[in-house]
Amino acid sequence: MAGLAAIEIAQKVSKVWRSLQAEWRNAKKGTLKSGKRARRRDRINLPSQNRGGAGCSTSSSSETSASYIIAEDRLSGRGRISWQDIYSVAVKWRQISEPCDPVVWVNKLSEEFNAGFGSHTPMILGQAKVVRYYPNYERTLDVAKTIIKEKAYVRSKTDGIIDLSKDGKLEEIMNAKSCSDLYKAVGEDFWLATGCNSTALEGKQLEGTRITHGYDFAIRTPCTPARWEDFDEEMQAAWENLCNTFCGENYGSTDFGVLEKMRDAILRITYYWYNFMPLSRGTAAVGFVVLLGLLLAANMEFTGSIPKGLQVDWEAILNFHPNSFTDSVKSWLYPSLNVSTSWKEYPDVMSTLSTTASVVAALSHCDDQTA
Incomplete structure (x- = not known):
């Protein structure tokens, strides 16, 4: 493909x-x-x-x-x-x-798009490590701690601000060795957003992805109209x-x-x-x-x-x-x-494989010499 x-x-x-x-x-x-x-x-x-x-x-x-x-x-x-x-x-x-996978543009989902549909990629589910994404766990934890240190707050699951600037919370978070330690320091389900610096407009920062922690430790990327x-x-x-x-x-x-x-x-x-x-x-x-x-x-x-x-x-x-x-x-x-x-x-792919059937045939072709 x-x-x-x-x-x-x-x-x-x-x-x-x-x-x-x-x-x-x-x-x-x-x-x-x-x-x-x-x-x-x-x-x-x-x-x-x-x-x-x-x-x-x-x-x-x-x-x-x-x-x-x-x-x-x-x-x-x-x-x-x-x-x-x-x-x-x-x-x-x-x-x-992959016809069984729902591969669509998020802005075509109408109601889901307006509600802020987001992809959800867990690294840890409960006590289970997600094999495909767990290798990014340590790095994601470090990124989360860095952002918290800079902003001194995170968002609750209802989008409220959780102030972490008092009672030694920041120090406890910086000393966290695992996402469980991080959760204990914050005290409730939370999320924070990574930054994504714009090059089209100097000084502007886009909302990257959200690191979420509750039952799971994951990244979630919302796609709102804005x-x-x-x-x-x-x-x-x-x-x-x-x-x-x-x-x-x-x-x-x-x-x-x-x-x-x-x-x-x-x-x-x-x-x-x-x-x-x-x-x-x-x-x-x-x-x-x-x-x-x-x-x-x-x-x-x-x-x-x-x-x-x-x-x-x-x-x-x-x-x-x-x-x-x-x-x-x-x-x-x-x-x-x-x-x-x-x-x-090479021949022009679009005109050579102009129908879905021809594309499927090309993807299904098997050369006996290399099989």
Whole structure:
């Protein structure tokens, strides 16, 4: 599933970037009329230095061809593509490959969305350790203690403020060796929210995930309309930054050093996706598939594997800034990246597998030689 989904994403994104780069090139050469700016306000903004028109003496056949590409892409809607259009490709593949899983966008749940539907991921249930997520327990406990020390309060299960600044509570919390010790220090069920620093709006902090403690010790990510709006804006800014980073002077580069800013831009949007958690299920898988697809579109192929015991989404959730997330991931991700353009020779996935039946057939195919 991941391979075909990543290739389809790379193919779709490369068409968008080709259109934007052609526009950037024409704008730099001064072949676009300044009046066209107003008609593209909803488009991703690239540097514009218009100095002429289509009929000026500097026009050439290559520029005419580029203009045709722009017109073609505008008609097909490629120029207005959003971050959600890209992630929806991976969502589609996740839905088909695991039909029993309710993989849907949270904002499509109507009443649940307005009520603040949230994903719930326990590390400890009662006395039982959840095998899949328990490896993140110690780190989550440390993050919780750090936030409590800074804010000196937590929220009750009814969202009231529990003041922890008196009676030596903070010292007791800092000395807690387990979530049970932490619960005893607070004295009742509680939750606290991690911070997620915005790069779209300097100084703004988004609500990341909530660390909750009652019967279980877990993380819960609410998706309210207000929070959705904040992260939608952040994701769009990260997507535009990604496009602007690639669709300029270094467009199509296969120089690994030149592509460093591109790698960082891809990890930035991945960081906000994981903190956003906009799906009812499958956010982790979808996020990593899109990461692979964006890297492919930028001529980089991931040939390694995720280190044992590491979960990429948790790396994002437990870091308060995208730069910290990038630093924690690139140590194993970047050495496993190879410059590659071989994927450009593959048939178009969307047109080749145009029906759900054809996708299921492709996912069900088994090569006897490798079985």
